Amino acid sequence: MSAAAILDLGKIPSKVNPELQSERDCSSLTPYISEITAIVDGGRNNTEKRRQIERILFKDPLFRDCAIDSVYKPRDEMYARGVERSVRLFALKEEYNWTDEEFGIAVYVINHQYSLGLHTVMFIPALERLSTEQQKAKWLHLARNYQIIGTYAQTELGHGTNLQGLETIATYDATTEEFILNTPTVTSIKWWPGALGKSVNYAIILATLIIDGKKHGMHPFLTPLRSTEDHKPLPGVKVGDIGPKLTFNTVDNGYLILNNVRIPRENMLMKNAQVSREGHFTSRGPSKANYSAMILVRVTIVNWCSVILSNSSTITVRYSAVRRQSTLDSSSEKESKILDYQTQQYKVFPSLATAYALFFVSKTLKNRYLKTYAEIMKGNFKNLPEIHCQSAGMKALSAEMTVELLEISRQACGGHGYLAASALGDAVASAKALVTVEGENTVLYLQVARYLMKRFAAAVSGERLSGSTEYLCMDPIKYSCPINSPGDCMNVSLLCQVYRFRAYRMISKAARMLQRDIEGGKKQHKAMNDNLVQLVRAARAHLLYCMMVDYKESMNQLQISVPVSKALNNLLVFFTVFNIVKNAGDFLETESIGLPQMEWLKETEVKMLAEIRPDAVSLVDAFDIHDNTHGSVLGCYDGNVYERMLKSTQNEPLNQCDVHYSFHQHLKPFLQRNNTSKL
């Protein structure tokens, strides 16, 4: 490129960067990319549907730069733009008659860059799950048609995890047939709910029900917060934004203070518990039935993790195939592509493999959830504990993996990964929210551990188990490591047996430690607290085993061509081996494998890096993520990284003039303090 052309910062070459083109030309997977894309989209029709939605959205400038433009804007402008995008999105849904699924695709296409997500992610699902049929008939269509906009207000300043500790109260007044809502203490103030600060006019408020001075647990109350005329807070309501966050600053997460706010009796969502006109309380189903909206969101988060990693691996793989630095071979005239360094592959391919793994795992989890949800809707709660354990646990494990891998992805792009225009910093910060929202990760692991301890005790007492804990009935004496040669390390079924035994051993160890402490005279709560770390380790081991089984079985169900099968199987083997090596200490300590097997696995792990390398670009191309969706100058399809970086500087407000006003205000008087301007 000539110097003159370089100075024209707006120019992006019309051709694909030859570095990336050569990757596509050399990968034997390239002709089969559309087959993988169809798997990821759930069918070729869905791919076409998504692309059509992309065309609709990205012809509108409001959506075109959505993934990145917020970097350059002050908070209130970001929020206003987020609201504008929400409204445009809702209008497009109506105009094109999009189904909920198609609307979900549109949200994915704009990378969640809108303000009113909570209305769709939690408000509507909570209305569906917590309302009676009569209440659904009254409220659901209003929410679906955006006549009311709502959020899910559960967390308070003082309590997010401990729902029994929530202090917001709803006191029933039988004389007027109303509930009176109050946040009587500083710690009871609702704090965090998305879109609460400035946007919504309704909220489902989770509050402790009090009738005649008696507490009846936490229940949902559909509460109007703002006037539908002028959007002003209603009497007794004080509401606002909680301030800027690490990211998601288009969203107005809010606080809410309630002072004797009265709502009609019919506004308590009464699917699971009822209050009669006279103030008589009844309930049906398990006491945790009101927690059901949280299960759905946890299932959804596993899918978000897969999407986040698909975005980030698209960026890091493409960038690593374009970037050259130093050389592997001193006789070579060209520097090496950083993707050719084994260490770079070891930074980048775990994310790629995990993106695929979580895609398959989240699909299985969603199907399992839908089956259980259908049973629950018919009044059968038998599988509720199992789906609670699976959804809470998979959310925690996927979010933990995603945060860890994303940070490594950012580092894999060197200095440029630190630039906002790489989009990786924002992705890391967004993913960080996922270990906290919808149940803090440690707390969720402990829920899984609690379930495992119960199931283990049942197995020991001779009960036959089913579901994810069936294996706890195993006889550990019969185990011998199934890996008998280096070749066995490629056999995922054998590796799953290894994962299973490690989980069994870690769960039985936690149970033994608890039993030892209780038999030694410790009180139950003290024994629990003294073993929480081992309990979390046991939960992780169980979840990783479940993840491997779900991934393997989901892959087994695919009907695919030989090249696609080979490429996806490489990722499956790599993911399975990588997570053993990563947790080597546990696998050795539990004698699930021995030292020779660990050596073989480490050799297999690096061998798989070389197997994946030729198809790496095709494997990210197969995600078919629109450049406007990932929004990174480093990861565009055309690979014109440096030109895009230069062009992005035009967006920087500091660059809108040659001499900044601060020069005249501050620097100039300072420089001229000794009258040196004539130098």
Ligand SMILES: CC/C=C\C/C=C\C/C=C\C/C=C\CCCCC(=O)SCCNC(=O)CCNC(=O)[C@H](O)C(C)(C)COP(=O)(O)OP(=O)(O)OC[C@H]1O[C@@H](n2cnc3c(N)ncnc32)[C@H](O)[C@@H]1OP(=O)(O)O
């Ligand atoms: C591509 C994507 C791009 C971008 C997106 C990225 C990022 C997005 C980031 C931002 C997010 C946007 C939207 C997210 C929205 C987030 C909204 C929220 O956070 S809402 C608030 C969520 N709050 C929680 O999750 C609270 C966590 N706490 C709990 O769940 C519970 O209190 C507890 C910790 C599980 C314990 O409950 P409790 O105190 O009642 O405990 P007990 O000990 O009395 O009872 C335990 C008993 O209950 C059973 N149980 C617990 N939970 C459930 C459940 N949900 N369902 C069924 N059963 C449950 C448990 O098994 C025990 O049973 P037992 O052993 O007694 O039989």
Ligand SMILES: Cc1cc2nc3c(=O)[nH]c(=O)nc-3n(C[C@H](O)[C@H](O)[C@H](O)COP(=O)(O)OP(=O)(O)OC[C@H]3O[C@@H](n4cnc5c(N)ncnc54)[C@H](O)[C@@H]3O)c2cc1C
């Ligand atoms: C971006 C974002 C969006 C959110 N959106 C919403 C929303 O829309 N609606 C809503 O209601 N809420 C929302 N929240 C709140 C969120 O659900 C809570 O922050 C989350 O559930 C964690 O609770 P906490 O903040 O009380 O953490 P805490 O429970 O205070 O956690 C702090 C530490 O204490 C530890 N800890 C706590 N309890 C235990 C225990 N029993 N055993 C062992 N360790 C424990 C945790 O492991 C953690 O290390 C949002 C939060 C964020 C960050």
